[in-house]
Amino acid sequence: MKKYLAGAAFIALLSGCGTNSTVVSVGDKEGILNSEGKVLVKPTYKRVSKFKTVENNEYKYPHYLNFHWLHLSGEKYAVVKNIDNKYGIIDEEGNLKLKVVYDSIGQFINGFAKIEVDKKYGLINENFEVVLKPIYDDVRTPLNGTIIVKNYTKDSKSKYGCLNKNMEEVSSLDYDMIFLSSEDRMRIKKDNLWGFMDNECNVVVSPQYKFEKDYSNGLAKVQKTDGLYTYIDLDGKEIVGKTFNQGLDF
Incomplete structure (x- = not known):
């Protein structure tokens, strides 16, 4: 010593x-x-x-x-x-x-x-x-086997993609945002429209809604492009054949 x-x-x-x-x-x-x-x-x-x-x-x-x-x-x-x-x-x-x-x-x-x-x-x-390998502008904390990555475009806009647990780029980096959500679903945004992706990076609801909430008890409240609201299940199917001016979460 x-x-x-x-x-x-x-x-x-x-x-x-x-x-x-x-x-x-x-x-x-x-x-x-x-x-x-x-x-x-x-x-x-x-x-x-x-x-x-x-x-x-x-x-x-x-x-x-x-x-x-x-x-x-x-x-x-x-x-x-x-x-x-x-x-x-x-x-x-x-x-x-x-x-x-x-x-x-x-x-x-x-x-x-x-x-x-x-x-x-x-x-x-x-x-x-x-x-x-260090090739992305950001890598989010891995959760549930899902890894969200981000790159910047030439005009400094953020674009997000999704990797599976094998580090394979399942979803290309063309989303404006990917949010880790609930009930094995992630909220995705593209061209100001919202949809959902599962934890294996598969798009289950294509971006088509003006607004959406996280899933709760298997259902998510979404707002259509006409401004009215409805509810969809985990597969993206509307559970009621009606729309509403407003509604609470389940």
């Missing part, structure tokens, strides 16, 4: 007393130290960051006292940043798990984390494999 402490202005124990591992700094470089005084990762990185995992929008800390670590499948990993402001992932022995080449690495949510290279985004899985 002495060779790492010599000449250091201070050591920053960022996670408090009693932890198994913590982040330390020597000069302007950070590494990882365990509670027995062993240097697990030499202070060679500009920053070692905490990493949270998220499942279905709930933050989880499998071992709270080690919250500087990324915990996956019982192993421990950390996000590191080098002097070129690039990010990667290492294990507690300092072995590189993900190359330090990314401009940012997001949190793991439902098994995937967002990565950024030159303002383009992709995804890695929990094995630190790049499953979606």
Whole structure:
């Protein structure tokens, strides 16, 4: 340890007393130290960051006292940043798990984390494999096996598409908006008209309505182009042969 402490202005124990591992700094470089005084990762990185995992929008800390670590499948990993402001992932022995080449690495949510290279985004899985190359202007948080991606047109308009769990582009990026909705349906907008898509990116109701609400109890309220309202089921069929000036959700 002495060779790492010599000449250091201070050591920053960022996670408090009693932890198994913590982040330390020597000069302007950070590494990882365990509670027995062993240097697990030499202070060679500009920053070692905490990493949270998220499942279905709930933050989880499998071992709270080690919250500087990324915990996956019982192993421990950390996000590191080098002097070129690039990010990667290492294990507690300092072995590189993900190359330090990314401009940012997001949190793991439902098994995937967002990565950024030159303002383009992709995804890695929990094995630190790049499953979606950084080719999109944005990638939304994967939910229910569905991944929404966005690109900008030459006139800076946003266009959205849909990928399935195999990272296949099922829906081309020609929608003005795709909203993650309810009851295995997503609201889609194209040319100021609304429709629905299922969680496998299949269009079940083509964009044809001026307005629509999320599904509730298997039914969605929609407004036709004539301004009147009706209700459709999950397959897009109108459940009544009438239209109304207004109506509440089921």
